[in-house]
Amino acid sequence: xxxxxxxxxxxxxxxxxxxxxxxxxxxxxxxxxxxxxxxxxxxxxxxxxxxxxxxxxxxxxxxxxxxxxxxxxxxxxxxxxxxxxxxxxxxxxxxxxxxxxxxxxxxxxxxxxxxxxxxxxxxxxxxxxxxxxxxxxxxxxxxxxxxxxxxxxxxxxxxxxxxxxxxxxxxxxxxxxxxxxxxxxxxxxxxxxxxxxxxxxxxxxxxxxxxxxxxxxxxxxxxxxxxxxxxxxx
Amino acid sequence: xxxxxxxxxxxxxxxxxxxxxxxxxxxxxxxxxxxxxxxxxxxxxxxxxxxxxxxxxxxxxxxxxxxxxxxxxxxxxxxxxxxxxxxxxxxxxxxxxxxxxxxxxxxxxxxxxxxxxxxxxxxxxxxxxxxxxxxxxxxxxxxxxxxxxxxxxxxxxxxxxxxxxxxxxxxxxxxxxxxxxxxxxxxxxxxxxxxxxxxxxxxxxxxxxxxxxxxxxxxxxxxxxxxxxxxxxxxxxxxxxxxxxxxxxxxxxxxxxxxxxxxxxxxxxxxxxxxxxxxxxxxxxxxxxxxxxxxxxxxxxxxxxxxxxxxxxxxxxxxxxxxxxxxxxxxxxxxxxxxxxxxxxxxxxxxxxxxxxxxxxxxxxxxxxxxxxxxxxxxxxxxxxxxxxxxxxxxxxxxxxxxxxxxxxxxxxxxxxxxxxxxxxxxxxxxxxxxxxxxxxxxxxxxxxxxxxxxxxxxxxxxxxxxxxxxxxxxxx
Numbered sequence: 001x002x003x004x005x006x007x008x009x010x011x012x013x014x015x016x017x018x019x020x021x022x023x024x025x026x027x028x029x030x031x032x033x034x035x036x037x038x039x040x041x042x043x044x045x046x047x048x049x050x051x052x053x054x055x056x057x058x059x060x061x062x063x064x065x066x067x068x069x070x071x072x073x074x075x076x077x078x079x080x081x082x083x084x085x086x087x088x089x090x091x092x093x094x095x096x097x098x099x100x101x102x103x104x105x106x107x108x109x110x111x112x113x114x115x116x117x118x119x120x121x122x123x124x125x126x127x128x129x130x131x132x133x134x135x136x137x138x139x140x141x142x143x144x145x146x147x148x149x150x151x152x153x154x155x156x157x158x159x160x161x162x163x164x165x166x167x168x169x170x171x172x173x174x175x176x177x178x179x180x181x182x183x184x185x186x187x188x189x190x191x192x193x194x195x196x197x198x199x200x201x202x203x204x205x206x207x208x209x210x211x212x213x214x215x216x217x218x219x220x221x222x223x224x225x226x227x228x229x230x231x232x233x234x
Numbered sequence: 235x236x237x238x239x240x241x242x243x244x245x246x247x248x249x250x251x252x253x254x255x256x257x258x259x260x261x262x263x264x265x266x267x268x269x270x271x272x273x274x275x276x277x278x279x280x281x282x283x284x285x286x287x288x289x290x291x292x293x294x295x296x297x298x299x300x301x302x303x304x305x306x307x308x309x310x311x312x313x314x315x316x317x318x319x320x321x322x323x324x325x326x327x328x329x330x331x332x333x334x335x336x337x338x339x340x341x342x343x344x345x346x347x348x349x350x351x352x353x354x355x356x357x358x359x360x361x362x363x364x365x366x367x368x369x370x371x372x373x374x375x376x377x378x379x380x381x382x383x384x385x386x387x388x389x390x391x392x393x394x395x396x397x398x399x400x401x402x403x404x405x406x407x408x409x410x411x412x413x414x415x416x417x418x419x420x421x422x423x424x425x426x427x428x429x430x431x432x433x434x435x436x437x438x439x440x441x442x443x444x445x446x447x448x449x450x451x452x453x454x455x456x457x458x459x460x461x462x463x464x465x466x467x468x469x470x471x472x473x474x475x476x477x478x479x480x481x482x483x484x485x486x487x488x489x490x491x492x493x494x495x496x497x498x499x500x501x502x503x504x505x506x507x508x509x510x511x512x513x514x515x516x517x518x519x520x521x522x523x524x525x526x527x528x529x530x531x532x533x534x535x536x537x538x539x540x541x542x543x544x545x546x547x548x549x550x551x552x553x554x555x556x557x558x559x560x561x562x563x564x565x566x567x568x569x570x571x572x573x574x575x576x577x578x579x580x581x582x583x584x585x586x587x588x589x590x591x592x593x594x595x596x597x598x599x600x601x602x603x604x605x606x607x608x609x610x611x612x613x614x615x616x617x618x619x620x621x622x623x624x625x626x627x628x629x630x631x632x633x634x635x636x637x638x639x640x641x642x643x644x645x646x647x648x649x650x651x652x653x654x655x656x657x658x659x660x661x662x663x664x665x666x667x668x669x670x671x672x673x674x675x676x677x678x679x680x681x682x683x684x685x686x687x688x689x690x691x692x693x694x695x696x697x698x699x700x701x702x703x704x705x706x707x708x709x710x711x
Contacts, residue, residue, distance in 0.1 A: 041711075048416050050710040070418045078416035084409025086242075088249035097242045101235065101417040142413070155416075 001026050001075075001153045001184035002047060006056035008208075009042050016042040018208040019056065026152065029175065029185040031195035033228060034205035040188035042208075044155045047186070048078055060153060077102075077146030081158040083138040087131040091121065091141050094130055095148070102149035115144040119174055136167030143174050146183075154178060156187040160194050172198050196224050204231050235419055239427025247435070256393065260439045263389060267382040268447035271340035274379065275451075278335050278351060285330040285352060293663070296326040300660035317657035320571045323648030324357040331355060331640060331669050333633040336624020337460045340451045341444075341467070342383035344625025353637055357648055358578055382444065383619040386471065387612050388507055390440065391478045395499045397432045398482030400492040401425055402708065407492060415710045422705050425486075429479040437475045441468055459676050463622045466683050470618050473690040477611045480697035487704035507612040514606040514613065522598040530588050537584035541577040549576040552653065559654040575652055600627070608689045618686040621679060628682055632674050640669050 002024040009017040017039040024030045032040045045051045046058045049069040058065040060072040085094040092112060099107045099115075116126050119140040130138065139159065146154055156175075160168045168191075175198055179185055189195055195202050196216055202224070203213045211231050219227070247253040299316050302308035314321060332352035339346070378384060402425065405411040414424060445464075454460055481502060485495050541548060549572060553560060607613040620626035644667075651658070 045711045048412075048710075050412070050415070070420065073416060073418040076416065078413065080409065080412050082409050084413070086246060086249075086410060087408065089245060093245060097238065097245075098413060098417060100238045101414065101419050104235070104418065145413075149417075 001061060002030075002186050003059040003062075004043065004046075004056065005059070007043070007046060007053055007058055008055045009039075009046060009051060010054050015208045017046070020210055022203065022210065024153070024184045024186050026182045026184050027179050028200045029179050029187065029198055031199035031202045032186070032188045032205055033190070033192065033195060033202055035232060037207075038205040039208040040205060041157055044078075044157050044186065044188055047076065047153075047155055049073070074102075074149075075152040076155060077142075077149055077151035077153075078155045079139065079142045079146070079157065079159055081161060083135060083142055085130045085133075085138055085141060088129060090127050090129055091116065091133065091137070092126040095126075095141055095144050098142075098145045099148035102145060102151075107148055112144070112148065115147045116140070118147065119144045120170065134167070135162050136164075136170065139163075139167075139171060140174070143178070146178070151183060153184040153186070156185065156189075158189055159187065160189065160191045168194065192224050192228060193221065196221050204228055206231055235423045236427040236430065239419075239424050240431040243428050243431040244435075247432070252397070253435075256397070256436065257439060259393065260436070261443055263385045264382065264440065264443040264447060267380055267385045268340055268444070268451060270379055271343060271381045272451040274343050274347070274381075275335045275339045278339075278346070282330075282332045282334060282352060285332065285354075289330050293327050296322065297660050297663060300658075300663060304660060315657065317659070318571075319648050319651030319654075319656055319658060320357065320575070322658050322663060323644065323652070327663055327666055328355040328357075329669050331637050331671075333629070333671050336629070336673070337454060337457065338448070338463050338467075338623045339625060340382070340448070340453065340623075342619050342623035342625050343379040343381040344383065344620035344623060345627055345630055346625040347379065349627075349630045351633075355641065355644055357575070357645055357652070382447075383616060383623070386440070386474075386619060387616045390436075390474070391503055391507060391612070394433070394436055394475060394478035395482060395496075395503060397436060398429065398479050399485070399495045399499050401428050401482055402486040403490070403492040403495055406489075412710055421708055421710075422702060425483055425702075425705060429483065433475045433479045437472055440471060459679075462676055463679065466680070466687070467619070467622050469687060470615060470622075470683070470690065473687065473694045474611060474615050477690065477694040477697055480694055480701055483701035484697055484704065487701055487708055489708055506610045510610040511613050514603050514610075518599040518602045518606070521602060522595045524595045524599070525588065525592055530585075530592060533588040534581065534585050537581045538577070541580040541584070545573045545577050548580050549573055552576050552579070556650070556653065559650050572653055572655075575649065579649075607686075608693075611690060611693050614686050614690050614693070618683050618690075621682050621686075624674070626682075628678075629674055632678070633671065636669075636672060640667075643667070 002022070004020045004022040007017060007020040007022075008015070016037075020039070020043060022030070022043075032043065034040055042051070046053055047060065047065060049058075049065045049072070052066055061075045063072050065072050085091075086097075089097075092109070095112050095116065096107065096109075099112060113126060117123075121137060121140045121144070125133070125137060130141070133141075154175075159175075160171060163171060172194060175185060175187075179200075187195075187199070196219075199216045201213055201215055204211050204227070212227070214224075214227070216224075244253075247256075296316065299308060303310060303317065310316070316322075316326065330352050331354075335346070335351075400407075402411070402421075405414065405424075415421065444467075448464075449455065482495075482499060485498050485502075490498070603613075607617060617626065621628060650656075
């Protein structure tokens with residue numbers, strides 16, 4: 001579903017991403033690990049066509065992102081690190097706007113409320129202004145947008161940073177549910193625990209290169225930390 | 235997509251009370267300015283009404299006296315003969331020549347408080363008529379009135395910029411830009427949705443309030459010329475709105491912060507609305523300086539003195555040139571009245587070149603500003619609104635030409651009679667021509683405003699075009 005072929009991005013002499021080859025299949029959760037500046041966010045921005053690749057291809061559902069930007073955006077949903085919504089509007093109004101943009105047509109209110117129940121937003125919260133929401137609640141709205149869009153791929157940029165353990169756990173369950181329904185998920189994260197728990201595969205990045213890809217069922221929590229630190233040290 | 239964005243904008247404006255603020259602000263500004271405009275128009279109408287009454291009474295009295303004399307009831311005493319051409323043409327039947335306020339005069343005071351809108355005719359020079367203007371506080375004249383044109387040309391852009399300065403930057407700053415742009419939506423669609431709603435809302439409010447105000451202040455909506463003018467006015471405002479939102483898009487395309495955008499746009503407003511018109515004025519007056527008024531007055535005095543000293547000679551010469559005016563069986567008259575008219579004519583002749591130079595320089599200045607105005611949408615809007623309201627220089631000149639024509643005809647009729655010492659009867663006085671202001675045709679208005687609209691279209695189009703081209707390069711991350 002998500003495919004990077006020799007994907008590179010450089011800003012002048014500085015290389016942010018160097019020849020990334022990667023494929024995320026439907027139902028798979030791929031976690032990108034790495035220090036700040038390793039190229040995780042660059043990868044996500046390339047899939048979103050927010051930046052143009054220097055070379056290589058980013059493909060969604062077989063379509064080149066750079067040449068078919070608008071079409072590919074129909075298949076993906078994105079959850080940024082800072083989940084920001086329109087503060088002065090209610091959760092439901094926010095969902096309505098983005099869901100309408102996403103699907104190109106108005107979505108019935110009952111369906112929207114249904115999605116909010118599905119992501120477990122507290123009942124009654126949908127009519128409150130978003131300025132009263134926690135990050136976890138805002139994230140739920142964005143996940144509801146992805147559901148309304150029936151996105152085939154989900155791009156997440158450090159979704160669990162700043163979440164308390166309970167919210168983080170709830171979030172994981174939602175992600176797994178989406179993957180269970182066949183969504184391909186690419187997640188950039190610093191959270192080794194969540195990566196091991198939720199991910200099907202993890203990739204460790206450093207200085208724009210994908211150094212190693214591991215299947216999460218082949219090692220334990222402690223192993224992952226050790227391997228990660230090994231890559232960071234040399 | 236554009237519709238979805240526009241709907242969202244509507245929600246946002248409602249939610250943060252911007253909508254309410256804009257509605258109240260526009261209603262207050264439009265309402266107050268229309269009140270000012272209509273009270274100025276009412277004052278003009280009242281003045282013209284009083285002038286008309288006075289003129290009718292004066293003529294009525296004259297006719298009564300003349301009839302009395304003709305029927306032998308009244309005896310002519312003293313030196314002043316009410317039947318003399320000088321008395322009738324110069325005073326007792328001299329009409330007011332007035333330019334009544336145009337149908338949409340409430341929209342703009344324009345030049346109408348600087349230029350006289352009525353003249354009382356006499357048989358002297360044009361200068362004598364022009365000097366007969368009202369006295370108004372010069373500070374008020376300099377500052378201009380708080381009329382609708384002021385609101386639309388100067389304040390309206392500020393409201394437009396307040397609504398447009400953060401079109402993209404606010405989305406970026408509150409973090410919603412990435413979420414919106416991860417949907418199948420282009421930057422251009424988003425910006426279009428935003429400016430269509432915000433600009434349309436502002437334009438709609440101004441049009442609505444102005445139409446309501448026009449109805450309240452008694453504008454005759456039944457006439458086609460009013461509708462033509464209102465139509466042109468709405469088109470003008472649409473283009474003017476487009477220009478300011480285009481400028482906002484252009485500035486936003488540089489991806490600077492909301493605060494920087496606001497400063498940049500405030501600077502642009504200052505430059506286009508205040509500085510550029512002043513520069514135009516400054517350049518025009520220094521390139522084509524008008525001879526000083528003192529010089530003009532001096533020339534008149536010198537000519538006056540010279541002519542005075544040889545008054546009887548001038549009169550004799552005039553009578554030699556016009557033997558047909560010789561009063562029957564009399565020696566050429568050399569009384570005070572005839573002498574003074576002979577002197578007057580000589581002075582007029584002498585002063586003419588000075589006046590002409592004066593007019594020429596003013597015309598050159600105007601021609602220069604005429605070209606300059608295409609640089610600033612504010613000057614364009616102001617000239618067009620004045621034209622539509624009938625308070626422009628163009629209409630004033632139109633009136634001035636009519637005054638000249640009528641004045642010449644009036645003098646042409648009376649002056650020979652003054653020299654010939656002809657006495658007029660009530661029949662002749664009753665048959666004197668009456669002045670009626672001829673309004674500018676719709677074609678005149680359409681011609682002048684059409685050119686301005688075209689200029690505005692080019693300016694707005696250019697700004698929007700460059701802004702939209704640049705939108706493609708706006709980065710989201």
